[in-house]
Amino acid sequence: MIxxxxxxxxYRRGRPPALLDLAFDTRPGMVTALLxxxxxxxxxxxxLMVELERGQGVTLFDGRTYRRLRRPEREVxxxxxxxxxxxxxxxxxxxxxxxxLAGAVGVPARRADELLEQTRLATVAxxxxxxxxxxxxxxxxxxxxxxxxxxxxxxDCPTEDLSPRNTEWFHSFLRSFAASGGTVLVTxxxxxxxxxxxxxxxxxxxxxxxxxxxxxxxxRTRLHPEVAVRGPQMARLADLLTxxxxxxxxxxxxxxxxxxxxxxxxxxxxYRHGIxxxxxxxxxxxxxxxxxxxxxxxxxxxxxxxxxxRAERDQVHGDHIHGDHxHGDHxHGDHxHxxxxxxxxxxxxxxxxxxxxxGQVEPHQGLPDHRLxxxxxxxxxxxxxxxxxxxxxxxxxxxxxxxEQVFTARTLRAVGLTAPHPAPQSVQxxxxxx
Amino acid sequence: xxxxxxxxxxxxxxxxxxxxxxxxxxxxxxxAAVLARQLPAGPLSAAAALRSVTAVVPLLPLPIAALGxxxxxxxxxxxxxxxxxxxxxxxxxxxxxxxxxxxxxxTGLLAALLALGTVLLDAVxxxxxxxxxxxxxxxxxxxxxxxxxxxxxxxxxxAVFAVLVVLAGWTGLLTTxxxxxxxxxxxxxxxxxxxxxxxxxxxLRLTGRGWPVQVRESLPFQYGLDAVxxxxxxxxxxxxxxxxxxxxxxxxGLLLLAxxxxxxxxxxx
Numbered sequence: 162m163i164x165x166x167x168x169x170x171x172y173r174r175g176r177p178p179a180l181l182d183l184a185f186d187t188r189p190g191m192v193t194a195l196l197x198x199x200x201x202x203x204x205x206x207x208x209l210m211v212e213l214e215r216g217q218g219v220t221l222f223d224g225r226t227y228r229r230l231r232r233p234e235r236e237v238x239x240x241x242x243x244x245x246x247x248x249x250x251x252x253x254x255x256x257x258x259x260x261x262l263a264g265a266v267g268v269p270a271r272r273a274d275e276l277l278e279q280t281r282l283a284t285v286a287x288x289x290x291x292x293x294x295x296x297x298x299x300x301x302x303x304x305x306x307x308x309x310x311x312x313x314x315x316x317d318c319p320t321e322d323l324s325p326r327n328t329e330w331f332h333s334f335l336r337s338f339a340a341s342g343g344t345v346l347v348t349x350x351x352x353x354x355x356x357x358x359x360x361x362x363x364x365x366x367x368x369x370x371x372x373x374x375x376x377x378x379x380x381r382t383r384l385h386p387e388v389a390v391r392g393p394q395m396a397r398l399a400d401l402l403t404x405x406x407x408x409x410x411x412x413x414x415x416x417x418x419x420x421x422x423x424x425x426x427x428x429x430x431x432y433r434h435g436i437x438x439x440x441x442x443x444x445x446x447x448x449x450x451x452x453x454x455x456x457x458x459x460x461x462x463x464x465x466x467x468x469x470x471r472a473e474r475d476q477v478h479g480d481h482i483h484g485d486h487x488h489g490d491h492x493h494g495d496h497x498h499x500x501x502x503x504x505x506x507x508x509x510x511x512x513x514x515x516x517x518x519x520g521q522v523e524p525h526q527g528l529p530d531h532r533l534x535x536x537x538x539x540x541x542x543x544x545x546x547x548x549x550x551x552x553x554x555x556x557x558x559x560x561x562x563x564x565e566q567v568f569t570a571r572t573l574r575a576v577g578l579t580a581p582h583p584a585p586q587s588v589q590x591x592x593x594x595x
Numbered sequence: 596x597x598x599x600x601x602x603x604x605x606x607x608x609x610x611x612x613x614x615x616x617x618x619x620x621x622x623x624x625x626x627a628a629v630l631a632r633q634l635p636a637g638p639l640s641a642a643a644a645l646r647s648v649t650a651v652v653p654l655l656p657l658p659i660a661a662l663g664x665x666x667x668x669x670x671x672x673x674x675x676x677x678x679x680x681x682x683x684x685x686x687x688x689x690x691x692x693x694x695x696x697x698x699x700x701x702t703g704l705l706a707a708l709l710a711l712g713t714v715l716l717d718a719v720x721x722x723x724x725x726x727x728x729x730x731x732x733x734x735x736x737x738x739x740x741x742x743x744x745x746x747x748x749x750x751x752x753x754a755v756f757a758v759l760v761v762l763a764g765w766t767g768l769l770t771t772x773x774x775x776x777x778x779x780x781x782x783x784x785x786x787x788x789x790x791x792x793x794x795x796x797x798x799l800r801l802t803g804r805g806w807p808v809q810v811r812e813s814l815p816f817q818y819g820l821d822a823v824x825x826x827x828x829x830x831x832x833x834x835x836x837x838x839x840x841x842x843x844x845x846x847x848g849l850l851l852l853a854x855x856x857x858x859x860x861x862x863x864x
Contacts, residue, residue: 266681
């Protein structure tokens with residue numbers, strides 16, 4: 162079991178942190194995926210976990226930090242390609258490379274041959290690494306990580322830039338490793354891969370953890386099937402589809418993206434009305450991730466000072482918290498999801514965050530269940546730490562963290578949080594009544 | 596023990612190791628042959644024989660075998676920097692220091708073997724390709740056997756040579772560990788004698804001593820200077836002259852200390 166607590170990395174003072182307060186657990190028998198775009202801090206997180214970089218936060222592997230492990234290779238296998246595609250010196254042969262590492266790990270050379278078999282490299286074991294493809298390099302690196310028969314694996318983008326065949330092999334290997342009781346933590350950029358491979362998905366965005374969900378929740382909330390249609394008469398088709406109850410949005414110059422209707426039905430509809438189609442394809446899009454507002458520098462949070470480049474957006478976000486859109490909902494106990502359908506109908510799935518934030522309550526499906534107020538709160542939200550910014554509320558009590566629940570001001574007190582102050586007009590009567 | 600096993604397997608699995616060893620021995624043999632051809636007629640002097648056997652050329656900053664040992668040391672560390680096998684398991688400082696110690700041991704042994712091989716090979720080459728007028732006398736009979744006094748006299752400079760080769764190997768390893776690049780480490784190794792030798796010899800001269808004869812013979816710069824000056828050798832001090840020993844050990848100790856401190860500051864090798 163790997164417990165990750167508060168991993169934070171700030172490269173330069175005053176810059177936004179590369180990683181802020183990442184905290185989650187991985188359990189034996191499960192594949193955990195760390196999902197994020199390029200630059201979201203996935204690799205930084207992994208390097209911090211094995212302490213290849215200096216930073217804040219602690220990672221415990223069965224109760225010990227990586228540095229304190231007596232035989233780290235026997236407990237944690239690490240695959241960090243770190244930008245280099247090669248697994249070793251290009252002049253070495255695969256077998257001698259792996260035997261050399263077996264010497265360093267302290268396992269017999271026989272184990273190296275076993276692993277060559279297991280990673281399907283036995284036939285090329287006598288060849289020099291110079292002649293290896295990226296997929297073979299990656300498998301050899303995996304074999305090196307497995308030399309000590311570790312119980313946990315940390316892999317940084319193991320399937321990036323690999324052929325579908327190799328990717329599939331990696332997936333099945335990692336699944337079977339987890340099924341035999343191992344702990345697996347992989348990072349990936351592709352949401353589709355995360356949903357295929359993982360049992361649990363942790364979403365990162367620009368160094369912040371947005372969500373920690375079981376994969377079923379992840380599929381339900383973050384992945385969204387739609388059909389891409391392209392052709393010369395898309396306006397007409399869009400009208401027809403809207404009549405059928407589908408949701409249509411513009412997608413590029415001569416294309417639309419349709420959700421709610423299957424591909425075959427769209428094709429039939431187009432055929433019946435004599436509409437020419439150039440493309441009709443299923444695809445899965447990622448829902449836009451919500452951008453939680455950040456605590457502004459409060460001067461009380463130690464040396465972690467945040468100054469984001471998105472100050473204006475935060476301002477907007479903060480404003481709409483004061484507006485009755487959110488607070489009204491919370492305090493009056495309305496069903497939070499009540500008006501979301503209408504909202505989303507107007508402005509469909511793949512809106513860019515920049516456009517969607519002001520004025521609309523973006524569905525923050527991403528937020529973790531364990532942040533419900535009756536359980537653990539992030540430490541900077543503990544009562545003594547609470548900055549006066551209202552913005553914080555948005556993180557603690559996002560409406561989407563309560564799928565079917567109702568949020569009242571009383572819940573706030575139960576967690577030890579004071580109600581927002583100054584409270585918006587619409588809220589005040591309620592406060593007095595309590 | 597695991598580190599030694601790893602290091603031996605690493606060295607033997609690389610072509611560059613064998614290439615460097617072969618190149619050094621070949622170059623040594625060639626130099627020895629050329630030097631043997633150029634010897635003046637008459638009885639073979641001990642100094643000349645020593646120079647041919649250790650293949651010291653004034654053009655190069657170090658004897659060829661020492662350069663080879665330095666290259667092996669530099670490549671040994673450069674390999675870890677460029678192609679780290681298990682980068683993550685080298686995070687703990689003591690493991691990195693352990694690896695460094697293992698590398699020092701293996702490089703030292705290999706350098707000593709290289710020195711031995713050089714001497715044996717060159718002795719054979721010298722014997723074979725001596726110029727016609729030169730009488731080897733009893734010098735080359737050393738390896739066959741002879742009186743213990745002559746053996747000691749002949750073996751001491753050879754021991755100095757072996758120590759020089761081992762020190763060069765370690766220096767190559769340690770300088771590379773400081774600059775993290777095999778080429779840069781090797782260049783520094785080549786530059787060091789050019790800087791250190793004159794300074795040390797100045798210090799020694801100020802303290803009223805000269806280089807002991809045995810050391811003189813295996814230092815190319817001294818050899819070159821002697822050749823230019825016409826070589827009036829000062830009286831031979833003992834090899835274990837405290838000042839000289841301190842000077843050599845202090846410079847190497849400083850290097851070792853710097854390397855250890857650098858490891859303490861780092862996360863990777």
